Amino acid sequence: MTPVLDIDDLRITYHGSRGPIPAVRGVSLTLDPGETLGLAGESGCGKSTLAAAVLRLLPPGTEVTGRILLDGEDVLTMGWGRLRAVRWARASIVFQGAMHSLNPVQRIVRQIAEPIVLHEGVERAAAEDRAVELMAAVGLPAWRAKSYPHELSGGQRQRVMIAMALACSPDLIIADEATTALDVMIQAQVLRLLKSLVAERSIALVMISHDLSVLTDTCERLAVMYAGRLVEYGPAHEVFTTARHPYSEGLAGAFPTVGDTAARRRPRGLPGDPPDPAALPGGCPFHPRCPVALDACATTDVTLLDVRPGWRAACLRVPATKEADV
C-alpha cells in the first residue's frame, strides 16, 4: 500500500535578512491511508512550516531539501501545473480559520465551492449545491450558505473551513492549529466533528497543535517536534502518559487531564523559551531547558532511538528507561 504521505529527511531553511534560519532539520515520517497523526510542539518548532511544505506553500526563496511524497508523487519536484492540480484535490489544509482564513467579501458557499469548480470542472451552480451538502455534513444549516464570514461565530467559521477541506474528497487533511482559537466547548465539538468525518471517509489526518491532550484524543499516533526535529514519535496514548523524551513529558504536563489527580501533581510547564532557530545550542537542542540533562547531552547530537517497535525518542536516556521498563 502506498503511503498517503511519505516525508523523508525534510530540511527547510528560510533565508531572511538575518541569514539562514533552519526551521525543519531532517524530519521523516509516513502516514498510511486513513491514519491519524498528531504533530505537537511549541510555537516556532517548525510544525506549521512542515504543513505548508506539503502543498509547497512556503514563501519563495525558502530552501527545501529531502522528499515529500504525496500518494507516491514527489511534491517538491513536480511542475507548477501538476502542483496546482494536486493541491486540495489530494491534500487539503484546515487553516486556523477563526479570523482570517476566509475571504471577508465572498459568500461562504462560493468559497467552499471554489475548489470543486476548479478541480472537477463542474458548473458553479452544481458545485454550490455540493457545497451546501458539505455544510450540512459539518452541521451548518443551508440558509447560512449566503452568509459572509463575519456573520458566523468562530466555531461556525471553523466548520466552514472543514467543509472546504472536504470539498474535493482528498486523501489527506492537514489541520494546522485548527481549533486553537476556539473556546474549549466549541473546540471539543469541532474536534469530534473532524475526527468522525475523516474516519467516515477514510481520510488520513495530520493534526497540528501545541496541545498534547487534544492530539491524544483525536489521533492514533503522536509526533513531538522540537527545534525542527522529531524528538518523539509513537502511539498517542503511550506518548502522552509515559513520554520518553523529557520535552514531550513537559508538554504533556502543561495540559493536565481533567479528573486525573496524578497528573495535577506532576511537575508541569517547561522552564525557559524555545531556542532561537537561527542559533541553536549544540548537542541535544533541548539540553539547556532539560530538567534531567546529562553531561553528554551538551555534546552529543542525539538521533531517534527505538523505545520499542513503532515508538522512538531522541534522548540519550532512552536505553536506560527501556531497561527500567523491562
Next chain:
Amino acid sequence: MADISRTGVAEPSAAPGGTPQSDPAQAAVLRRAYRGEFLRFVAVKFSGALVSLVMVVLTSFFIFRVLAGDPVDAVVGDTPATPEQVAAIRERLGLDEPMGVQFWEYLRSLFTMDWGTSYVSDKKVTTLLWERLPATVLLTATAMILAAAFGTWVGARSGWRRGSTGEKVQVGVSLTLWSTPTFWLGMIAIVAFSVKLGWFPVNGMHSTRGVGDGFWDEFFDVAHHLVLPALTMAAVLYAQYVLIMRTSILEERGNDYLTVARAKGLRDDHVRRLHAVPNALLPTITLAAAEFGTIFNGSVLTETVFSWPGLGLTFYQAIKIPDIPLLQLLFVFFAGTTVLVNFLAEIFYRFLDPRVRRSA
C-alpha cells in the same frame, strides 16, 4: 450521518434546545434588524451632508466679497466712465446695498433658484452653468475612467509583485506624475505634441473650420481635441490610483485567505483577481470619493491651460473679474457635488463591503 446530530450541536450563542440554527425565521429577524439599522445610517450620513452644504452656502457668500478687485472696473472696461456711470453700474449690480441686504438677496436666490445675471455676459449664471457643464463632464469623466481603470490595474499588479523592477518603475513614474503640476504638464504636452509634432490641436474643443457637419465628423473632432487635456488630467489621478491600490494590495497580501486560495490550487493571477483585488478595492473607493474635490481643482487648471470651454475655465475667468454671482453658483455647485458624491460613496460602500453593511 447518524453522528451529525451529535457533532452538530448548536453553538452556545443559539437558543438552547432543538435545532435553532436551521430556523429561517432567525434570518428574517436579522434582515429586518439590518434594514432598520441601514435607514438609521443613511439618516445620520444625510444630516452630516446637509450641515456641510449649509457651510458651503455661507462660505460661498463671504469668500468672494473679500476678494481683491472691483467688478465694476471689469464691467466698465477700458472706456473712461464718469463717477455717475460707475455709481449706476454699482446700483444695477446691487453692490451699493449694505452687506446684510445683499446676504438676504443671496439667501432668497438659493430658494428661488434664481442666482442672478453674470456681470460680464448678461446671461443668467444658471444658463452659463448648463452651457458649460457638458464639456467639463466629458473631460473629467474621460480622465477619471482612464485613470481609475489603468491606475487600479497597474497598482494591483505592482503591489502584487513587490520588489520587482516593474513595481519600482511604476512607483517611480506615479510619484513623478503625482508631483508634477498639472498646468506645467499641460503646457509641456502642448509644446511637444501640438506645436512641435502637430499631432493634436493646441486648444479648445472644436475646430473652427474644415470639419464636416455629420455626427461622426464632429465626434472625431471633439475626440481629437480631448486627447491631450484628458491625458494631462488623467496623469495626476492615475498616479493616485496606482499608489492607493498598491498600498491596499500590499496590506492584503499577507492575509491568510490568500494562502488558502493558493492552497486550493488557484493560479497566482486568479488569487490576485478573485480574492486580493475585491478586498483591496474597498479602501480605494473611499479614497477616490474623498478625492473627488481635487477633480474640480484639476479641471480648473487643465481647462485653463487647454482653453477647454468647461466650468473650470469659466471659474478661472470669473475669478479675475470677480463675477460674484457666477462664482457663487460655481462654488456651490463644485462643493455641493463633492459633498453629494461623498455621501453616495458611503452608502455605496455599505453595499460593497458586507462587513460594513451588516455590522451593528
